[in-house]
């Protein structure tokens with residue numbers, strides 16, 4: 001972890017001190033017009049996680065309710081029934097209770113069997129592109145199905161078939177991110193292999209249609225085929241998110257049981273998921289949003305103080321997942337722009353987040369030049385939701401973080 005300490009001393013001169021990366025204490029001071037504001041954060045190791053923890057938290061409710069009653073309860077008291085983005089979320093969910101029984105989560109199959117495609121790697125959004133598919137590409141021995149495999153194009157085949165597969169590694173191994181695994185496995189087995197030994201099955205068109213896979217395919221003959229991380233199901237999250245993460249317990253979960261349309265986590269089986277009839281009564285998990293869109297118009301500085309007094313801070317965006325998340329939120333705003341915790345320092349000539357982060361991830365529109373005195377950063381409430389610099393006395397809606 002790399003903290004940067006901004007220290008504002010008298011007369012508007014900035015000193016930036018990089019604090020040792022092992023340090024877990026962060027002190028932050030700002031001089032804004034007449035106030036000096038100092039904040040300190042303590043980051044207890046293991047409790048800091050940098051994506052979904054900042055966005056929502058879980059609550060276990062130890063009352064027996066049907067899935068729909070549980071949904072109503074969560075929507076009233078929190079945000080909605082729990083959704084799970086990835087394995088880190090799954091551990092957070094399990095650790096939020098010592099309970100070892102079954103509990104509802106916010107996933108259900110009440111979609112009339114309307115299946116949609118997903119990429120296995122969390123956060124990669126499936127976007128249909130017909131030119132990547134060959135709908136007539138199955139060989140005579142292949143049955144149609146709900147998993148995707150690759151030859152020159154993508155083809156949908158039965159998930160029971162066994163073939164070689166391509167794993168994606170976040171950390172490059174031998175200068176490569178894609179690795180062909182020459183073992184015969186069905187799709188589910190291939191997915192767990194990649195998740196435990198690499199990151200996941202190859203996911204997203206950048207990976208499965210990219211240069212690296214092309215090179216990998218070139219060395220193979222024309223009958224070569226391999227699994228990639230594409231699957232199709234009819235399960236949906238209660239709040240409408242299209243999170244693709246699934247954690248089915250393959251020994252208990254039966255994909256074709258159409259009477260069991262609601263998903264539960266089995267806390268005594270590592271939290272793995274199975275399905276049950278929705279009117280059965282069980283305890284459940286809710287989630288609570290950590291980001292609040294405030295529908296009042298304020299100047300940037302008023303917004304900053306409002307957030308710091310009532311919640312935690314003005315929001316920062318440090319990766320594309322957070323950007324995607326906030327894009328969904330700002331669609332509800334009543335002003336054309338929405339303030340972010342993004343500020344320009346005239347003296348040093350760069351942008352920074354008022355929380356501790358440096359601006360590494362960027363999503364600026366085209367209008368940004370380096371000169372931005374008395375400017376703060378806002379996100380466009382309409383598509384394409386780019387950031388722009390705005391005079392800080394303009395009044396917009398804004399987003400606060402609770403944690």
Ligand SMILES: *[C@@H]1O[C@H](CO)[C@@H](O)[C@H](O)[C@H]1NC(C)=O
Nearest residue numbers: 061062063064065281282283
């Ligand atoms: C929920 O139901 C289970 C099984 O029917 C029961 O053991 C448990 O005590 C109930 N919990 C509550 C809080 O009523």
Ligand SMILES: *[C@@H]1O[C@H](CO)[C@@H](O)[C@H](O)[C@H]1NC(C)=O
Nearest residue numbers: 100101102103266267268269
């Ligand atoms: C887990 O809990 C379920 C009931 O919720 C029970 O049927 C099952 O036997 C338990 N399994 C283990 C391994 O304890």
Ligand SMILES: *[C@@H]1O[C@H](CO)[C@@H](O)[C@H](O)[C@H]1NC(C)=O
Nearest residue numbers: 109112113234255256257258
């Ligand atoms: C979901 O429900 C549909 C229609 O009721 C059913 O055909 C399907 O097998 C169920 N399961 C999954 C995983 O889609």
Ligand SMILES: *[C@@H]1O[C@H](CO)[C@@H](O)[C@H](O)[C@H]1NC(C)=O
Nearest residue numbers: 111112113114115116117236
């Ligand atoms: C199936 O779901 C997709 C995506 O959610 C939607 O665009 C489509 O209209 C749905 N089809 C039916 C028949 O409901």
Ligand SMILES: *[C@@H]1O[C@H](CO)[C@@H](O)[C@H](O)[C@H]1NC(C)=O
Nearest residue numbers: 127128129130131132205209
């Ligand atoms: C679809 O894929 C083709 C070839 O891979 C690419 O040229 C095209 O830009 C893609 N279309 C969209 C809308 O992404």
Ligand SMILES: *[C@@H]1O[C@H](CO)[C@@H](O)[C@H](O)[C@H]1NC(C)=O
Nearest residue numbers: 159160161186187188189250
């Ligand atoms: C994949 O293989 C495993 C182990 O043989 C089996 O338990 C599982 O049901 C298979 N999954 C599919 C989708 O065929």
Ligand SMILES: *[C@@H]1O[C@H](CO)[C@@H](O)[C@H](O)[C@H]1NC(C)=O
Nearest residue numbers: 189192193194195196197198
């Ligand atoms: C990970 O790789 C090792 C060695 O290749 C293999 O034995 C193991 O089964 C793999 N893990 C999974 C979950 O398949």
Ligand SMILES: *[C@@H]1O[C@H](CO)[C@@H](O)[C@H](O)[C@H]1NC(C)=O
Nearest residue numbers: 164219220221222223224225
């Ligand atoms: C293609 O390669 C596979 C192994 O990668 C081999 O089993 C198969 O016989 C080859 N087919 C042809 C037509 O050469």
Ligand SMILES: *[C@@H]1O[C@H](CO)[C@@H](O)[C@H](O)[C@H]1NC(C)=O
Nearest residue numbers: 252253254255256257258259
């Ligand atoms: C799954 O459920 C269906 C319908 O209830 C049943 O026909 C099938 O045998 C079950 N499969 C397994 C592996 O239990």
Ligand SMILES: *[C@@H]1O[C@H](CO)[C@@H](O)[C@H](O)[C@H]1NC(C)=O
Nearest residue numbers: 293294295296332333334397
């Ligand atoms: C935007 O205005 C509408 C209508 O006045 C209101 O219902 C809605 O809550 C406002 N949005 C926010 C974020 O306050």
Ligand SMILES: *[C@@H]1O[C@H](CO)[C@@H](O)[C@H](O)[C@H]1NC(C)=O
Nearest residue numbers: 295296297334335336395397
């Ligand atoms: C905020 O400003 C917008 C115009 O930028 C206006 O449409 C909206 O009604 C204002 N909202 C409030 C709560 O004053």
